[in-house]
Amino acid sequence: MMNTSATPIRTFGEFFPFLIQELKPRGPWLTPFNIISIPVILTGLVILVYRFIHGLGSVTNLTQDMPWGLWMGFDVITGVALAGGAYVITFVVYVMKVEKYQSIVRATVLNGLLAYTFYGGALLIDLGRPWNAPNPYIGNSFGFSSVLFLICWHFLLYMVAEFIEFSPVIAQWLHLEKARKFLKSLTLVTVVLGITLSILHQSGLGALFLMAKPKIHPLWWSPFIPILFFVSSIYAGLAMIIVEGTISHKVFRKLIEPKSHHSFDEMIFGLAKGAAIVMFVYYFFKALLFIHDKQWAMIVDGWGYWYLLEVIGFVLVPALMFAFGFKHRSLNIIKIAAVMALLGIVLNRLNVSVISFNWYADVHYFPSWQEIVVTLMVIFAELWVFRWFVTRMPVLSSEPRH
Amino acid sequence: MDRRGFLKTSLVVGGSALTSNKARAQEQHDPGEFVGVLVDTTRCIGCRACEVACSEEHDMFVPDVVNDGALEENRKTSDKQWTVVNKFKTEKGDIFVKRQCMHCYQAACATACPTEAMKQMKGGPVIWRGNKCIGCRFCMVSCPFDIPKFEYGEWNPKLQKCTMCFERLEEGQKPACVEACPTDTLMFGSRLKNLEVARHRIYSHPDKYVHHIYGEHEVGGTGYIYLSAVPFEQIGFRTDLGKRPYPEYTKEFLYAVPMILFGVPAFLLGLNTLTDNNKPTTEDEFHSDVEGVDDEY
Numbered sequence: 001m002m003n004t005s006a007t008p009i010r011t012f013g014e015f016f017p018f019l020i021q022e023l024k025p026r027g028p029w030l031t032p033f034n035i036i037s038i039p040v041i042l043t044g045l046v047i048l049v050y051r052f053i054h055g056l057g058s059v060t061n062l063t064q065d066m067p068w069g070l071w072m073g074f075d076v077i078t079g080v081a082l083a084g085g086a087y088v089i090t091f092v093v094y095v096m097k098v099e100k101y102q103s104i105v106r107a108t109v110l111n112g113l114l115a116y117t118f119y120g121g122a123l124l125i126d127l128g129r130p131w132n133a134p135n136p137y138i139g140n141s142f143g144f145s146s147v148l149f150l151i152c153w154h155f156l157l158y159m160v161a162e163f164i165e166f167s168p169v170i171a172q173w174l175h176l177e178k179a180r181k182f183l184k185s186l187t188l189v190t191v192v193l194g195i196t197l198s199i200l201h202q203s204g205l206g207a208l209f210l211m212a213k214p215k216i217h218p219l220w221w222s223p224f225i226p227i228l229f230f231v232s233s234i235y236a237g238l239a240m241i242i243v244e245g246t247i248s249h250k251v252f253r254k255l256i257e258p259k260s261h262h263s264f265d266e267m268i269f270g271l272a273k274g275a276a277i278v279m280f281v282y283y284f285f286k287a288l289l290f291i292h293d294k295q296w297a298m299i300v301d302g303w304g305y306w307y308l309l310e311v312i313g314f315v316l317v318p319a320l321m322f323a324f325g326f327k328h329r330s331l332n333i334i335k336i337a338a339v340m341a342l343l344g345i346v347l348n349r350l351n352v353s354v355i356s357f358n359w360y361a362d363v364h365y366f367p368s369w370q371e372i373v374v375t376l377m378v379i380f381a382e383l384w385v386f387r388w389f390v391t392r393m394p395v396l397s398s399e400p401r402h
Numbered sequence: 403m404d405r406r407g408f409l410k411t412s413l414v415v416g417g418s419a420l421t422s423n424k425a426r427a428q429e430q431h432d433p434g435e436f437v438g439v440l441v442d443t444t445r446c447i448g449c450r451a452c453e454v455a456c457s458e459e460h461d462m463f464v465p466d467v468v469n470d471g472a473l474e475e476n477r478k479t480s481d482k483q484w485t486v487v488n489k490f491k492t493e494k495g496d497i498f499v500k501r502q503c504m505h506c507y508q509a510a511c512a513t514a515c516p517t518e519a520m521k522q523m524k525g526g527p528v529i530w531r532g533n534k535c536i537g538c539r540f541c542m543v544s545c546p547f548d549i550p551k552f553e554y555g556e557w558n559p560k561l562q563k564c565t566m567c568f569e570r571l572e573e574g575q576k577p578a579c580v581e582a583c584p585t586d587t588l589m590f591g592s593r594l595k596n597l598e599v600a601r602h603r604i605y606s607h608p609d610k611y612v613h614h615i616y617g618e619h620e621v622g623g624t625g626y627i628y629l630s631a632v633p634f635e636q637i638g639f640r641t642d643l644g645k646r647p648y649p650e651y652t653k654e655f656l657y658a659v660p661m662i663l664f665g666v667p668a669f670l671l672g673l674n675t676l677t678d679n680n681k682p683t684t685e686d687e688f689h690s691d692v693e694g695v696d697d698e699y
């Protein structure tokens with residue numbers, strides 16, 4: 001139930017002291033997470049300042065043959081796949097009305113919103129001329145035939161949709177009951193819009209590589225990359241909910257109502273079943289493409305073994321583990337499977353976008369330490385903001401916390 | 403490209419009713435309106451006057467062609483030089499090959515660009531416009547010839563590539579490299595005329611040339627076309643790029659966009675209504691039910 005004892009915020013004059021109060025840090029400072037993340041974030045910021053003065057080449061290992069590296073390949077292309085949970089779970093809860101998963105919607109949507117915000121931000125870091133970033137949105141320079149143009153728009157619209165989906169929680173935090181009811185009434189429309197946009201940009205991230213056909217190893221390039229990216233984003237989202245939910249339930253245990261702990265286990269079994277089915281479909285599709293393109297001759301070298309490791313080791317095996325874990329009600333096997341499935345997604349996205357890109361080149365790209373630090377900075381910064389939301393707003397439970 | 407762009411405009415943004423007109427317009431696409439350069443590698447002596455002329459024309463790094471020994475290494479165009487000449491040792495002796503942007507008729511880079519910074523101008527030259535560019539480097543990822551080069555060392559980086567001297571063409575002049583060439587290796591003109599000349603040379607000297615004009619069909623046809631005495635893979639050309647114009651690789655996806663954009667919401671809203679089993683049917687009760695669910699977590 002709503003916490004009715006606190007007074008709603010009526011004016012901006014009341015809002016700002018409230019906001020400042022909420023922005024103040026709470027809890028102990030010297031936690032292991034802070035000790036690791038603060039230096040990483042500060043170092044990352046220094047690297048970014050340096051990068052904007054001396055150019056991308058001063059901190060990255062990007063070359064003329066390797067225009068996209070870790071920042072595009074991991075932060076944007078992998079990160080968005082891992083944020084697929086929001087559209088999957090809102091589909092299940094709001095379109096299919098499966099109430100069993102209701103209690104994880106808020107956290108998942110928040111995760112999706114923040115993931116897109118920070119990965120959109122990561123895209124800005126990678127742009128050579130970020131001050132022109134509004135160009136795809138304004139003026140007469142719309143590159144309608146560009147897949148990236150489509151993705152730019154979908155990122156923006158999807159963030160708006162996610163924000164509206166999450167906004168009832170913010171209204172609840174501010175005790176604006178009327179606003180909350182109104183925003184809540186927008187949920188179904190934004191969910192439908194959000195799912196549609198997600199289908200398009202998840203597949204669109206794959207479509208980015210369609211024209212790079214001669215540069216990507218044939219085991220990873222296919223005219224069906226967009227469909228492969230979309231299908232795999234479904235199970236990536238499900239696996240991410242399992243992993244992220246498990247961690248949240250440990251870290252934020254006090255914020256979660258006791259009855260949710262039991263129902264969460266039930267949810268994991270449901271998510272595992274869903275993930276297993278989607279992964280089998282994905283695996284079948286991969287196998288079909290492999291057989292249809294007669295690629296047997298390609299699996300005899302290092303690239304072939306690497307491909308088999310991804311498709312069997314990190315798709316088929318976790319799919320079987322999900323199925324086994326569901327049948328024998330083993331949470332541990334499911335959680336391991338979820339981590340493996342996520343690693344498989346990381347592997348797949350990096351294989352397409354970075355590792356097998358220019359696979360015939362003599363010198364291969366490996367990210368610089370600066371690229372890795374900035375990537376970690378993006379992840380840690382997102383976790384900081386996520387923690388702030390979770391500890392201030394009724395994300396993991398229905399009670400606002402003040 | 404303008405028409406293609408327009409076609410996609412209408413499809414991507416809203417599947418407008420204009421599509422059929424634009425599609426008809428696209429079919430009337432006439433390659434004769436394009437210009438280009440014929441490069442006859444059998445005539446090139448490797449003097450690199452084209453490199454110097456290009457750099458001087460565009461205020462870039464001017465190589466010291468007499469002393470730098472650059473022909474000994476296999477170079478690529480760079481963010482400092484839009485065109486380079488390479489030497490290849492073949493069974494028919496040393497062959498010199500000038501490389502630069504191919505100016506594809508359906509350019510992958512221009513299709514990839516989200517802001518039309520890479521743009522194909524009337525007549526075929528593909529140029530880069532700095533005021534539009536966001537520096538995403540998607541053009542580099544998409545270009546089958548790896549031509550656009552990025553200034554990684556600049557805070558305000560440019561994409562560097564050959565423009566076919568677009569400004570000179572507008573004034574009725576030839577590209578600087580063509581003008582500078584002392585051996586008529588380079589010939590500027592309409593693409594159809596260049597192809598005829600190229601075929602004529604092959605037919606007149608069937609033993610001198612391989613019977614293939616690189617760029618006639620590669621990636622759907624390019625503005626720069628090449629003649630050679632030896633198979634093209636021996637002089638640094640990729641022969642596995644295919645004849646399909648690269649923008650067509652993303653065409654199916656872009657055509658599917660309006661279908662998904664309008665089909666999926668219809669499907670989802672229909673599904674949402676149909677899954678209303680066991681639920682109260684009136685509007686009010688439905689809302690109160692959703693609210694009730696909301697309060698449980």
